[in-house]
Amino acid sequence: MTTSTFAVPARGSALRWTVADSWVVARRDLLHWVRNPSVIIASVAFPAMFVLLFGFVFGSAITVPGGGDYREFLMPGMFAQAMVNGAAATVAAVAADKARGVTDRFRSMPMAPGAPVVGRSVADVVNSVLDLVVLVGLGLLVGWQAHGGVAGALAAVGLLLLLRFAMIWVGIYLGLVVSQEAAGLAWAPLFPLTMIANTFVHPSQLPGWLGPLADWNPLSATVTAVRELFGNAGPVGAQASWAEQNAMLLAVAWPLVIVAVFLPLAVRRYRRPAA
Template identity: 45%
Template sequence: MSAITDAAPAPRAGGGIAGSVRDSLVVAKRNLIRMKRIPEVVLFGLIQPIMFVVLFTYVFGGSIQVGGSLSQQSYREFLMAGIFAQTVTFATAGAGAGIADDMHKGLIDRFRSLPMARGAVLTGRTLADLAQTAVTLVVLAGVALLIGWRTHNGIPKALGAFALLLLLGYAFSWIGALIGLTVRTPEAATSGGLIWLFPLTFISNAFVDSNNLPTFFRHIAEWNPFSTTVQAARELFGNLPPGFRTPDAWPMQHAVLASVLWSVLILVVFRSLAVRKYRRAAG
C-alpha cells in the first residue's frame, strides 16, 4: 500500500486592492457582530464622555473664561468640540485592547492561516471601531443638543466637522493597533493606550483657551494635532465665542487644512508601522 502525501498550499493574499478591501470588510463585519453581542462595551463607551459634558458644563463652566467671557452658554459651545475630539481619540485604547485580546486568544493565528490580505485583519478591526465611534458621536451630539449646544454655520459645515473628528479618531486607532500588537495583554494595551492620551488632550485647547496657558504649554497646544482638529471643528460648528482671539500659530490659523494633514500623516505612518508589526508577528 502506498501513501501519497500532498503538501497543503500556503495561505496567500490575493485579489489585489479589491481583495484587500473585501477581506477588510469581512473582518469589520465580524467585529461589528461581536460588538452587537456585547452591548455593554458601547454603553460604557458612552458614559465617560457624557460625564465629562455634565461635569465641565455644570461644575466648571461658570468659572472658565473663554474669549473674555464667563458666559456658561459660550463655554458650553466652546467645550463640545473638545469633548467630541476627546471621545474619538479615547477610543484608541479600546482598539488597542481589542487587538491585544485577539492576539492573546490566538485569533490572529487563525486569521493568518487563511488566504487573506495581511493588512485586512487590522483594517477590518479599525473600521469596526470607527463605526462604533460614529454611533457614540451621534448619541453624544444628541446629549449636547439637550443641554443647549448649537451649531451656527449650517448642516454641511457641521457634517464636515464630524468628518474631521472621525478622521482623527481613525488615524489614532492605528496608534492603538500598534500598541495592541506590541504589548502582551489587553490590560497593558488599555493602560498603554490611555497614558499618552491624557497629556495630549489636556495640554490642548479642548477645555480651556490655549491663549491663557503658560508659554511653554501654549506652544505645545498650538501644534498639537488634537488641538488643531478641535479648532477646526469649532470653526465649522460656529462655536468660537465672541471676542475669541485665534492663536497666531500656523495650525490654528489654517485649522481645517492642518487637521487633514495631521490626520493623514498619522494614519500613513502608524498604519505602515502596525501592518509591518503584524506581518512580523504573523510571519
C-alpha cells in the same frame, strides 16, 4: 505537521479579495459590539461625565476669550477628545485578539495580507460614528448648537472621523506590540494628550510653557477647525498663533501624517509578528 500553500489571486482580483476579507473581519468585530453593548456604553460614559463635570460644575468659572457660551466652546473639544480616547479601546481589542490566539489564526488562514487590521479599522470607524451620534445628542441636551449650517456640520464630522481614523492605526499598532495587561493602561498616555490642548480652555489661558504645546497638539487643530465649522464660540483672533490661524490645514495634515506612519507599521507588524 503539515503546511498549506495558498493560491495568490490574480492582480485584477486582489482588490476584491482584500475588500471581501476586510469586510468579514469588520462584520465579526461589529457583531461582538452588538452582543456586548457594555463596550459601547463605556466608550460614551467617559466623555459624557466630562461634559457634565465641565459644563455644569467647572464651566461657570471658565471664560471664553472673546465671550460666548462655554458649553458651545466645550462640546467640539469633547467630540474630538472622544475620537482620540477611542484609541484605548482599539488597543485593548487588538491586544485581546492577540492574547487569545485569534490574530495567529488569521495569519494561518488564506486571507488577504493586512485584511484583519483593515477590517478592524473599518469596524472602529463605524463604532465611532455611533459614539458621535450619542455625544451630539448629549450636547443638544445641555444646550450646545451648531450654527455653521449643514455643510459646515458635515465637514466638522468628517474632520472628527479623520482624526479617529488616524488614532485607530496608532491603536492597532500598539495593540499588536503590547501585552493584554499593558493594553489596559492605554488610556494613560492619551490623558495628557487630550488635556494639554484647547479642549477645555484656550491655550492663552494656560501657563506660558504649556500654551505652545497645546497650540501644536494635533487634537487642538481639529478642535479649532471643528469649532469654526460648527460656528461655536472661540473665534480665531488677529493675535492667534500660526497653528491656530491654520487649523483647517493642520486638522487634515496631522491625521494624514499619523496614518502615513502607523498604517504601514501596523500592517508590517501583523505580517511579521515578534518571535
